[in-house]
Amino acid sequence: MSSLKRMHYREGRLAFWMLTPTFAVVLAFVLFPVIWNLWLCLKPVSLADLRGDALFHFNLTLDNFWRVFSDPDFGTVLLTSLTYTIGGSLLSILLGLAAALLVCGKFRGRAFLRGLFISPYIAPVVAVTFTWSFILDPQLGVLNRLALDSGLLTRPIPFLSQRWLDLEVLGVGFRIPLALTSVILFEGWRYFPFAFLFILARLQGIPNELYHAASVDGATPFQRFFHITVPQLATVLSTLFLFRFIWTFNKFDDVFLLTRGQAGTKTLPLNVYDYAFGEFNIGASSATAMVLFGVLAIFIFVYFRWGVRIEN
Amino acid sequence: MASLTLKGIGKRFGRVTALSGVDLHVKDGEFCVLLGPSGCGKSTLLNVIAGLESQDEGSVRLDGHSIDRLTPRDRDMAMVFQSYALYPHMTVAKNLGFGLRMRGVPKATIRKKVLTTAGLLGIDDLLNRKPRELSGGQRQRVAMGRALVRRPKLFLLDEPLSNLDARLRANVRLELKQLHKKIETTIVYVTHDQVEAMTLGERVVVMRDGQVRQTGRPETIYSFPVDTFVATFIGSPEMNLYKGVIFKERKRSVFQGRGFFLELGNPRIDRMEGEVEIGVRAEDVKIGKENSTSPSVEVEMISDVGSEKYIHARLGQEHLTLRVPKDASFRTGEIIYITIDSARLHIFEKGRRLVTTNVEEV
């Protein structure tokens, strides 16, 4: 009997050793920082305190949160964050949907197009942000220059460095947040492949019989699209929105590399960075990270409570 | 070559009891078949013997030595799987030689043994192919070969023929029997097919719900099933089985079923009375002449299987199947009279056989 127990035990122990390295890495580099952040956000820590033992003093306070919430720009940052996140998510999903519908079906060069359409997503973020900055540059950028040369513009538009752009269409004046819009457009460009892949997979999973049946029932192509394709995509679209919202809300690299958070593009993740390395206030930075967490939690709660129910 | 002894094997998966109190002794060189419906625990038992699962209770002995602590590698057994489980990334030759390679056998020896085995099974010309290039029958042979090549102490076969089509299965069954004669190895063979069990096994172990119901030679199990489960599970067509009571009438025992009476003109049954189940195999029902004691049945359907015919008839409110020669001619609706030799009756009380007829080794 004891030998048998030992055999069970042996399997368990083997599994333990096989999982320990993974567990250790995840514990140290994911779970620990999350908990550590909880500690830091309640402490007055500056960038200068990283050498001494001040990090471990038991002097907890809520000052960091007061600092964050009393910042006159806090509301703007939150609003920018939400605009950027919702705009970027929706745009990338819409573009992905369009691309998937275009590529769906059998024709020559389809595999090539699929590959091409994914490239913005797999290219390194530094390369594509610098390229777009260059393309959108007011002096040397090809876009402005082409528009100027063709007489479309009279003076160049600083897409990434100007906060507001006044437009007049049919006598009505508009004011659009220029840099933020550019960043959202970039977000759409870079992340539509993600939505594209999932929507394409779903589209190809719709059984052909459904379309045949609808054709026999007399549905025209557009009717088939609205009555068969769209309902079949509802689940994947709402799931995509959840994922894109979460990831876009957390996104730091793209905005940082495009604008450094200037010209009205400062989102919460940029704020986390700015507190730490602009004001050297680690505590406030951690507190902002907690706020970011909180907003995400609220979103996820709202999504599952009142949003579209997702299957599986 | 070795003898295998199982003592009180028990195994649970969570709350489900897969095996309980399984005792079994397989003699050296014996062909033992574990037979039972799916989910009866026979494959789990095989895995326990192999060391792929560890039992919760009991012990496995090989030649009298406990092997409970040994890993599958050290038990020196070979197994043929239902799905064959050939390694898809290796050629047939590599598949055959893998077990030897893992045990550090020199390359030249491996090659020799692989060739011998391939010759034995007639798969010499397939050695350089990959499993996906083989037909079902060829794969089955390779799976057999992989077990054979090592000449292990014990062969474990887990439904090895169930993925073959019917004709091939019959052929392979025969070959398997001859092969066993030739190599004289102890074999434990799992199947749910009673024909396989009866034709192959020198000893058949009928299992149900994780327990051994009966162990014995095929003919013993066929003729003296210990309970109604074994009685109906073994034999085709299924044994006729009727619930009813035995009572005495003028010193003779009579069985009353639903809507019919049977006279049990056999002194050995005389002592019995009360609620029983009574079973009779199709071939033990004979057609007789009209007389007062033989029950009459009405022919409902006749199925002709070529070599003989089965008559499905109505006996009172029950059904009765009987076997007649192929040239016998009956019509549906016809009334026929039957006689049943009381010595051939199986009588069960609360599902268990009443030990009345010549007691067999169990």
Next chain:
Amino acid sequence: MKIEYSIKLRRERLENCIIRFLRITGILFFIIMVAFPFYWMIVSSLRPLEEIVMNPANLGLDIGKIDFKAYYDVLFDHGFLRYISNSIYVSAITVALSLVLATVGGYAVTRLRFRGRAFMSYSILIIYMFPAIVLVIPLYVIFSYMGLRDSIHVLILVYLAQTLPVALYMLMSYFKTLPVEMEHAGLMDGCTRFGVIWRIIIPLSAPALASVALYTFMIAWNEFLFAFMFLDTPDKFTISRGVVQLAGSVHLSKQLVMAASVMVTIPILILFLFFERHLVRGMTAGAMKG
């Protein structure tokens, strides 16, 4: 009835025409939108500086004026040779470790029985949802305190933590599709557990392993945030970090930044061209964070 039918038919034809038109213009729009930045990146990197300054709106590439000087400068004057080799080192080790740990761990979770197994398989993906920006500050603080921050090897561990959950998840779902009997056959044939993994599971999982390797490589190669925050010494820079450094230091020489961008993009695009299928599988399975 007849009229109705012909109207329907006409509508069908009309809609088909519209669809064809939309499809062609749509595809063209997407091709230009997607390909132009890459085209412009390459073209600009091959132009001499004066061409960029004098003639920024020239869309074509003058074959006669192709100039590889930017590449030369970036590689040898701006330290990119070093950055590239650092990036290869970091990515290769991350891939190797991630493959080993995910294979071993994935096997344990799918095939061995132990307490907490179900918990393990669910918790893996939750961990993956923690955003990098939340992790980076606390990690920055603790590694600064320990004096370990400016290290390529710490970076490798960070990347490993970022990629392992997905790698593990992908391999777990693949291992589940492999028949258990195959492993039993291996055990009967005399393999140990690790023998089974090495000789049976790994050869059979080649496609899944390729997906994991590509996915991990891509994350490690493209990663910017941690490299930017952790690395101070230029000798230790990865290529992404190097590109940012270059963009910050030379303001006018756009062609240098473009050449560096091409260099950081090319390996990924080449891998992508050859292994598109595996990469796509990796991305859809892991729903790459980004």
